[in-house]
Amino acid sequence: MLSKREWVWGYLLIAPMALGLAVFYLWPIAQTLYLSFTESGVFGGHTWVGTANFTDLLGDEEMLGALGNTVLYAVLVLAGVPVAIVVAALLNVPGLRGMSVYRTLYFLPVVTMPAAIGLTWRYLFNGDFGAINYLLGKLGIDGPYWVGDPDFAIYAIAIVGVWSSVGYNAVLFLAGLQGIPRQYYEAASMDGAGRLRQFFRITLPLLTPTTFFVIVITMINALQVFDLVYLMIDTTSPALNGSRTIVYLFFEKGFVQNQRGLAAAIAVVLLGLILVLTAVQFRLQKRWVHYE
Amino acid sequence: MRFRLPLAGLLGLAVLAAGCGSSSEPAADGKAAITYAIWDKNDQASAEKIIAAFQQANPNVTVKLEITPWDQYWTKLQTAASGGAAPDVFWMNSLNVRMYAKGGIIAPVDDAKAEGLPEAVVDGYRYDGKLYALPHNVSIPALWYDKKIFDAAGVDYPTADWTWDDVKAAAKKLTDPAKKQFGIMAPMWDQGGFYPTMIQAGGHVLSPDGKKSGFDDPASIKGLEFWTDLIKDKVAPVAEVYTDTDPIQLFQSGKYGMYYGGVWFASTFWSNPEIRERIDVAPLPAGPAKEAVILLGLANAVSAKSEHPAESAAFAEFVSSEPAQKILSDSGGGALSLRPGTQDGWFKAFPSFHLKETYEASMPHGVPYPATLNTAQWQDVQQKLLADAWAGKRPVADVAKEIAVQMNEILAKE
Amino acid sequence: MSRPRTWPAHVILTAGALVMIAPFVWQVVVSLQTLPDSLRVPPKFTPSWEWSNFPEVFRSVPLARQFVNTVLVTVAVTAGQLLLCSMAAFAFARLRFPGRGAIFMVFLAMLMVPGELFIIPRYEIMQGLGWLNTLQALIAPGVFGAFGTFLLRQFFLTLPKELDEAARLDGANPLQIYWHIMLPLVRPGLLALGLLTVMWSWSSLLWPLIVNTDPEMMTLSAGLASLRGQFQTNFPILFAGSVVASLPVIALFVFMQRQLIAGIAFTGSKG
Incomplete structure (x- = not known):
């Protein structure tokens, strides 16, 4: 039964949140859409310019570069997802001692602020004094200037991106693994399937709902990468051409060069990109995700 | 353990209040209060001494120093200027001065006040034939x-x-x-x-x-x-x-x-x-x-919207004057004073470096x-x-x- | 059934764990080196016990102040999120009112929108309020979140229907049911949301970097970025700052890891 009192309570309880979301989420979305059709004056004010920002972005080398860098980064970080599956599978080995110690260590990068992580890795990647090139040198490999060279910078950032998210994804996969009923494995053992075969025949297919979730989340986060680029690459570095991401460009245009209208257009493009790629993911899921 | 609504609410309010309290400004008692914005932390000590000397000579003016790191300085200044709330006096460089002059953000300065300062640096602050900021240091x-x-x-x-x-x-x-x-x-x-x-x-x-x-x-x-x-x-x-x-x-x-x-x-x-x-x-x-x-030299510009234009201009002029330039030199910080004849204190702070010789050989070949x-x-x-x-x-x-x-x-x- | 061997797993996991923690150890070592020591070829893998890097950081940026700012912002945002999200989540899960489904869909839609879309107008709101360079500029947008509402709603949905009915018969109003009966039962959800919020709020960079340009009003993340601007690649100093900035959350995590990990695992299964 719907009592009027219940209505009132319902509205009262959601009111603060709804109001806040309206002010800090809904209104900004509308405003950003509007601003993306305007040009900002150097010292304030904006004028309507129609779709000029979008057509400018379409032909802008920096924007196209940033799009390419961002997509490449997302692909590289997604390529790191299997690492998390392997880690989770190993953590899930029955009778493994010290599981929670391992889990803590793998999770450490997740709780550390990206600003600190970026600085640390920037030094590790230093071409002359960094530990990574030193170790590569021991193997007889002459390491590149990872963060100084536009051809390598995005790979260096992606390595850090994978490193700092393995723990988070492994925890999600571990939860997925623990949801797979033991009986499947027992039945497979009876049929004489080895552990590797069980992994490919049982674990991977039954883990696909988690895999799908992780891929979508990882992709959305990767498309919005900013912190690592900002801390690992100097604002004047030539390597920025090979590592400037969409959000970085948004920050540069909006809050360094004060071209807010153009920045708003960049944000709208990003929204479109995320929506399209997520929709594609959801369409593709029917082909490979197994729901029990 | 039970967590009660009023307690949680009070806690939240207390935290918010603690945050708000910090932004209030002390009321000035009939004095003209002006703000001075710079970006280099290394210049804090000398700037404070220069402000003290200025306030002693002008007891009716108080100067508040604001330091914003370089990475944020221009963004902050531009935002403040858009809102008509730029600091009264602020550091300017020759890269940005024309944009601020054209935008009407900074007020022109009487050319005569730059007398005695090296022209290669002063000229960097001219726009449309007018001088827009008074330089106070030089980088060689x-x-x-x-x-x-x-x-x-x-x-x-x-x-x-x-x-x-x-x-x-x-x-x-x-x-x-x-x-x-x-x-x-x-x-x-x-x-x-x-x-x-x-x-x-x-x-x-x-x-x-x-x-x-x-x-x-x-x-x-x-x-x-x-x-x-x-x-x-x-x-x-x-x-x-x-x-x-x-x-x-x-x-x-x-x-x-x-x-x-x-x-x-x-x-x-x-x-x-x-x-x-x-x-x-x-x-x-x-x-x-x-x-x-x-x-290259940094300069002090005066906001065109300053509520205390005379005091602000006087302060900018003071920073480039001989006494203030000597204070800057004697502090031995990063910056070298601009006015000829005031640099000895700075040279002496780094006795084994041949800075004096370098300075004297370089200045005659100065190019803006x-x-x-x-x-x-x-x-x-x-x-x-x-x-x-x-x-x-x-x-x-x-x-x-x-x-x-x-x-x-x-x-x-x- | 024979007990599977676990040593191959140990070998691989240990190797991986080394890769995970080596950067942290290295950061601490270099934070105790002199600048020339940090620029040796081959790298010097031992500290030179240069403790002065730490006071130098505190002299260069108001790190203590930024630490307090970060704690205040994190506490306020987390408290606000827990209260507001749980209120809304309770209403969505346990109360019926017209438009409930539609409003909830609007909330959900906002989960899809990247944060960058909000930044410019929020900045202008803060500018209009005269809140640039204040802590409330960091707190206000942070206390509202569709994600927390969604997460807690899932928890409220799992509670049995009989609970509210019994309480209602005793004459309790929805507020009392929410506060006295339901909230204690979703404590694991609150804990998970709380820890996630602490983690996000502590680390967030882009928004604090934009709204608070005054070092006195910055959080540690933005403070580290401005330290970078000041010391370029003087890594011993930068790392001293990083160690100080990241230690508290790492410590909190080590104590609360079970709850945090349970919370994240939950977002995976219910998200």
């Missing part, structure tokens, strides 16, 4: 060198008579690939790097009327090649090295013989005892056509830093394209010509 690029590396290679230290050929010859002798030691560094730096060499070779960055780029002048190209040749000849490390590690820090690793750096690095180098002993400084070597040193209304825009083009030349991906001449074309387009729109 110079040649830093590592005595230990020179001694080991048996090369004589640089002198004021050095030319490009001396630099190249020394760089070759000081390089030792086995030790990963290089004779010189060749970072892509405008003020102390390729701008002076372009001019020293007889070229120019901008035409005197500021309407044409000088990058396609063959002499300018020679000035750029001075640097790329050092990298090509392997007497200087490749371009990526300087983006990986800042040259100021790189030089302190003791693996580089020479470094075109600023005299203002003196305080950084001096604070490192290991480095202090082994390095010294000389004036920039002369090029094939002439001697040239690009001078090239700037127009949209300096940042064409510098952006210049940085991006030159990066290819420095990386050895494209010939310098091609790059320089392309810069000239794009720069001329930007200049034509001004």
Whole structure:
């Protein structure tokens, strides 16, 4: 039964949140859409310019570069997802001692602020004094200037991106693994399937709902990468051409060069990109995700 | 354990209140309160002393110092200016002054107040024939060198008579690939790097009327090649090295013989005892056509919307006056005072560096830093394209010509 | 069934764990080196016990102040999120009112929108309020979140229907049911949301970097970024700052890891 009192309570309880979301989420979305059709004056004010920002972005080398860098980064970080599956599978080995110690260590990068992580890795990647090139040198490999060279910078950032998210994804996969009923494995053992075969025949297919979730989340986060680029690459570095991401460009245009209208257009493009790629993911899921 | 609503609410309110309390300003009791915004933390001590001296002479004015790091300074200033709330007096550089002058954000200054200050620096603050800020310090690029590396290679230290050929010859002798030691560094730096060499070779960055780029002048190209040749000849490390590690820090690793750096690095180098002993400084070597040193100075601008224009202008004038310049010098910080005759205190703070000699040899060859209304825009083009030349991906001449074309387009729109 | 061997797993996991923690160890080591020591070839893998890097950081940026700012912002944002999200989540899960489904869909839609879309208008709101360079500029947008509402709603949905009915018969109004009966039962959800919020709020960079340009009003993340601007690649100093900035959350995590990990695992299964 719907009592009027219940209505009132319902509205009262959601009111603060709804109001806040309206002010800090809904209104900004509308405003950003509007601003993306305007040009900002150097010292304030904006004028309507129609779709000029979008057509400018379409032909802008920096924007196209940033799009390419961002997509490449997302692909590289997604390529790191299997690492998390392997880690989770190993953590899930029955009778493994010290599981929670391992889990803590793998999770450490997740709780550390990206600003600190970026600085640390920037030094590790230093071409002359960094530990990574030193170790590569021991193997007889002459390491590149990872963060100084536009051809390598995005790979260096992606390595850090994978490193700092393995723990988070492994925890999600571990939860997925623990949801797979033991009986499947027992039945497979009876049929004489080895552990590797069980992994490919049982674990991977039954883990696909988690895999799908992780891929979508990882992709959305990767498309919005900013912190690592900002801390690992100097604002004047030539390597920025090979590592400037969409959000970085948004920050540069909006809050360094004060071209807010153009920045708003960049944000709208990003929204479109995320929506399209997520929709594609959801369409593709029917082909490979197994729901029990 | 039960967590009660009123308690949680109170806690939240208390936290919010703690946050709000900090932004209130003390009320001024009939005094004119002005704010002074700067970006360099290293100048805090001297700025506070200068403010104290000013307040003593002008008891009816209080000056509040605001320090915002460089990375945020211009964004913050631009935002404040858009809201009509720029600080009363603030640091300005010659890159941005025209934009602020044109936007009506800063007030013009009486030209007579800049009397006695070096023209190469003052001129950087003129726009449309009017002066818009009063400079108070000067940055002079110079040649830093590592005595230990020179001694080991048996090369004589640089002198004021050095030319490009001396630099190249020394760089070759000081390089030792086995030790990963290089004779010189060749970072892509405008003020102390390729701008002076372009001019020293007889070229120019901008035409005197500021309407044409000088990058396609063959002499300018020679000035750029001075640097790329050092990298090509392997007497200087490749371009990526300087983006990986800042040259100021790189030089302190003791693996580089020479470094075109600023005299203002003196305080950084001096604070490192290991480095202090082994390095010294000389004036920039002369090029094939002439001697040239690009001078840059920071200046104080007064907000056009200041509520206390007279007091603010008086303060800006005071910072560039002899007593204040002496205070700046005596504090021995990063910055070198601008007004001639006030620098001795600063030189004495770093006794083993030949700063006085470098200063005296450099000032007569001072050239203003090239700037127009949209300096940042064409510098952006210049940085991006030159990066290819420095990386050895494209010939310098091609790059320089392309810069000239794009720069001329930007200049034509001004 | 024979007990599977676990040593191959140990070998691989240990190798991986080394890769995970080596950067942290290295950061601490270098934070105790001199600048020239940090620029040696081959790298010097031992500290030179240069403790002065730490006071130098505190002299260069108001790190203590930024630490307090970060704690205040994190506490306020987390408290606000827990209260507001749980209120809304309770209403969506346990109360019926017209438009409930539609409003909830609007909330959900906001989960899809990247944060960058909000930044410019929020900045202008803060500018209009005169809140730039204040802590409330960091707190206000942070206390509202569609994600927390969604997460807690899932928890409220799992509670049995009989609970509210019994309480209602006793004459309790929805507020009392929410506060006295339901909230204690979703404590694991609150804990998970709380820890996630602490983690996000502590680390967030872009918004604090934009709204608070005054070092006195910055959080540690933005403070580290401005330290970078000041010291370029003077890594010993930068790392001293990083160690100080990241230690508290690492410590909190080591104590609360079970709850945090349970919370994240939950977002995976219910998200």
